[in-house]
């Protein structure tokens with residue numbers, strides 16, 4: 001008899017990590033295990049879930065769409081579900097973003113943006129403008145191109161030979177300021193490195209890619225808005241495209257619909273995924289301006305953007321996305337977001353006084369503490385210990401090494417969110 005086909009789980013080492021928990025069903029902010037356990041999902045299942053697990057509105061929208069049209073090739077064809085999602089997105093994104101290109105997930109949304117940026121200049125006859133700039137501590141996904149623009153980390157280490165070269169510049173990581181200053185008195189000097197690079201090499205640079213205001217997987221690093229504003233100014237000055245990777249920050253995570261809105265910044269390209277379908281279906285989207293898209297519309301066949309995925313514009317994902325946006329329009333989502341932000345602020349104000357806590361950071365619905373650790377970083381020994389403690393106490397939190405963060409679905413109740421912070425406080429007291 002053939003042995004069973006075993007699932008190879010992501011970011012998991014079978015020799016070191018606990019066996020996966022079987023989830024039977026989920027509802028609202030809770031996961032229900034096959035063993036009868038009830039676990040509060042305080043990280044929205046890798047930052048995707050917005051309006052609660054098994055949200056009945058989104059579930060019904062997908063079911064209705066499945067009975068009508070599940071999927072159709074998007075080259076040469078279109079369909080109502082895709083047209084509706086584009087129309088609904090248009091209301092929320094900066095008005096200069098006029099075109100949307102659908103893909104499969106966050107990584108492919110980033111790949112699309114990078115390739116669009118390079119081909120944009122090529123189509124314009126400026127083939128020398130093909131280099132990319134990215135930030136220290138950045139994370140943009142696990143496919144080869146997205147991994148190249150991501151900073152070096154345990155995730156990328158085995159793949160050095162596969163990563164293409166990019167220019168890496170300082171991030172505004174104020175707790176570990178790259179230029180040794182204090183936020184209270186600095187003038188965002190960390191951006192001067194990008195300024196110098198663009199002044200020297202701008203003619204060869206196609207794009208700067210950033211996670212606007214919040215670098216997620218790199219350690220939940222919150223940037224001052226002035227940093228993003230300055231990056232925008234520099235890109236404009238040197239005719240370099242700004243790619244805002246809003247895969248994590250999009251759809252209310254930072255308090256506004258998009259992080260760029262908080263800084264009044266309009267990027268040339270914007271990558272979306274995660275919350276795009278409310279956390280129900282895999283989907284990516286890359287938005288761009290008229291100026292970018294027009295460079296691909298020409299009598300010259302080779303100006304075509306030869307990129308696409310089998311499931312591009314999948315109708316079920318589009319239906320989920322539209323319903324998620326309808327929920328934003330019809331329910332008090334931004335009030336829920338505000339409540340979460342207030343509770344985070346209140347609890348972080350207490351936690352930051354603990355001697356084990358080096359820094360406390362927050363932006364909108366993301367609240368994080370960076371714990372003092374000799375082995376600071378993603379592989380800190382604290383990570384697995386904390387994770388086990390949290391799950392044992394009925395809360396799903398996946399620390400990024402010595403950084404513990406909370407990023408809950410917006411439907412979490414205030415008392416549930418307080419419980420999450422109680423468990424974090426207990427873990428810090430007990431384990432460190």
Ligand SMILES: Cc1ncc(COP(=O)(O)O)c(C=O)c1O
Nearest residue numbers: 105106107139140141216247248
């Ligand atoms: C900012 C950012 N970009 C891109 C990605 C990649 O998205 P995906 O895992 O859907 O490929 C992530 C995933 O965490 C992310 O946080």
